[in-house]
Amino acid sequence: MKCICISEFMDADAVQALKPGFDLRYEPGWVDRREALLDAVGEAHALVVRNRTQVDAALLARAPALRVVGRLGVGLDNIDVEACRARGIRVIPAAGANARSVAEYVVTTAAMLWRGAYLSSAAVAQGEWPRPRLSEGREAAGKTLGLIGFGDIGRLTATLAQAFGMRVVAHDPMLAADDAVWARTGVTPLSLDVLLAESDAVSLHVPLVPATRHLIDARRLAAMRPGAVLINSARGGVVDEAALAQALREGHLAGAALDVFEREPLPAGSVLAGVPNLVLTPHIGGVTREANTRVSMYIAEHVRQALEALS
Known part of the structure; x- marks a missing residue:
């Protein structure tokens, strides 16, 4: 019987859907107990993770039977995809399953930062x-x-x-300027520099790769429109956190929201502590009840199919 290990939390119905026909081991605490996880994956044919479990060379070396990695989300920077490919291990992200949650996070956060009225509860309650x-x-x-x-x-x-009445522009070097998607969506393609200069809000939707590390650095923050806001719900490391803290303290930007960080959990006393007009959330842009159900069931179905195809 093939073994499936799940190292981070997964929707209960999806866990149940994986049980029939498999030796299922669900220990969401494994993500914080590395040695226990390395011991467990020795018999695993499939491993299901979120964004914190590091599927790296050390783990792969301890998992000789591993054939499938299911990612409860879409970012793959915690998975050594090339090493998996070399081993014939199929990596399955939950493509599109949490898109709605991230999109809602971005749009509502942009509106909140522009309005600037939602961080005053304590002051109003105290009589101000x-x-x-x-x-x-x-x-x-x-x-x-x-x-x-x-x-x-x-x-x-x-x-x-x-739908909010915003004009939307975008920069994506993977898409040609005459790609049909621009006309279909009504979005204007721009170079990165022009986008930064014209946008009232900038939102990041890129993976963390060498080319995107600190893509938004001090120079590009300075190139943003004065009074603009920045939202990063993509990956930590795409934004230079120290440079962003400085831009907010100097008042060049009106606000920012970070859902992802270079180190997660964000350590106490980081460069982001006490920065004005900054909203910090713990990597939950794509995690809602509805999204968790969709993501978990997607991975359960596709991991099952992948393992059954190996029989």
């Missing part, structure tokens, strides 16, 4: 009345949202932003 200052918030309608990366999530984000 910051109405003059908070009356300077801005509407989403008519603003320009710039998307860096225009894959499935970026395209759905564009659709939701357009």
Whole structure:
């Protein structure tokens, strides 16, 4: 009987869907107990992970029977894809299953940062009345949202932003300027420099690879429109965190939201601590009840199919 190990949390119904016909070992705490995980994968034919389990050379060396890695999400920077390919291990991301959750996170966060009215609860409860200052918030309608990366999530984000009345522009070097997707979506393709200069909000939708590490650095932050906002729900490391902290402290940017970080969990006392107009969330842009159900069932179905095809 083939063995499946799951090292991070997965929707209960999806876990149950994987049980029939397999030796299923579900230990979501393995992600924080590396040695226990390395011991467990010795018999695994499939491993299901989220974004924190490192499927690296050390793990692969301890998993001689491994044939399938299911990723509960879409980013693959925690998985040595080339090493898996060399071993004939199939890597299965949950393509598109959490796109709606990320898109909603981006659009609502952009609107929240522009409005600037939702971080005053403590002050109002204490008797303060910051109405003059908070009356300077801005509407989403008519603003320009710039998307860096225009894959499935970026395209759905564009659709939701357009429903708010936003103009959407995007930069994606993988798409030609005459690609049919631009006309179909009503999104304008721009160079990265022009996008930064024209956008009221910039949202990142790129993987973390050598070419995108610190893509948004001090120079590019300075090139953004004064008073713009930045949202990163893609991958930590795409934004230079120290440079962003400085841009916010200097008031060049009106605000920013980070859902991903160079180190996760974000360590206490990081360069982002106490930075004004900065919203920090713990890598949950693509994690909602609905998205977790979709992602988990997608991976359960595809991992089952992949293992059964090996029989």
